[in-house]
Amino acid sequence: MxxxxxxxxxxxxxxxxxxxxxxxxxxxxxxxxxxxxxxxxxxxxxxxxxxxxxETTEPEAPRPLRFTATTVDGKHFDGTTLAGRPTVLWFWAPWCPKCKAQASATSKVAADYAGRAHVVGVAGLDRNKAMKDFVADTRTSGFPHLSDENGKVWKRFEVTEQSRYVILDKDGKTVYEGVLPAGEGLAEKVSGLVG
Known part of the structure; x- marks a missing residue:
């Protein structure tokens, strides 16, 4: 014991x-x-x-950029990928002569500011085939174009007519919304945002 x-x-x-x-x-x-x-x-x-x-945690994208869509080529597009850089959203319709007149200047801005700003076409008011034809005819395939047949992205940015630009700063805040005939002044607006 x-x-x-x-x-x-x-x-x-x-x-x-x-x-x-x-x-x-x-x-x-x-x-x-x-x-x-x-x-x-x-x-x-x-x-x-x-x-x-x-792996790093990306900051949450600004509210306006939290959308998804499909490109005219049928690819998935996530608006959050636009966060962190100025963005030009170009709202156009395939049958619109004003839109065709803006195509060259918009394409030039997309090329000149590649890597520093985003340019995205948002096609609406028609069917996808006509949208694809417009991109081919205007030679604007150098940047993505969304097929917004149902108007979801147009509604999100409160666009009610074609031939409109919505320009966002790197934080997703709208700094310009309106018409730029033949895209005149677009390059200057983007230049001011990229510094």
Missing amino acids: RTRSVLSAALAAALLALAGCGANSGTGNETADTQSSGSSPTGLPPASPGAGSE
Whole structure:
């Protein structure tokens, strides 16, 4: 019986000694109990989740850019990809002569500011075939064109007529909305946003 009580006392003493090691005594022998207070068994701060990974968290896109659509070529388009750069949304219709007159200047701005600003055509008021023909005829395939047959993107930006530009700054705030005959002045507006 005496052996059992000596073993019990020794076990209790060992457990108390281990518990003492759990207190942050500065000995470098911290246990898992102290890891929650910001240290680790190595004495270094614990790694943050995802530390060392290439993955970064992108800031949330501004509300106006949180939309999806389909391009005239049938590809998925996510408006959040426009976040962080100035964006020109060009609302056009395939049968509109004013829109055809804007095509060259709009295409030039898309090429001149590639990598610094986005240009996206938003086609509406007709069927996709006519939209594709317009892009081919006007040689504006150098930037994406959305097929907005149902008017979802037009409604989102409160556009009620074709031949309209909506220009957003890098934060997604509308800085210009209106008509620019033959695209005149578009380059200057974009230049002012990219610096």
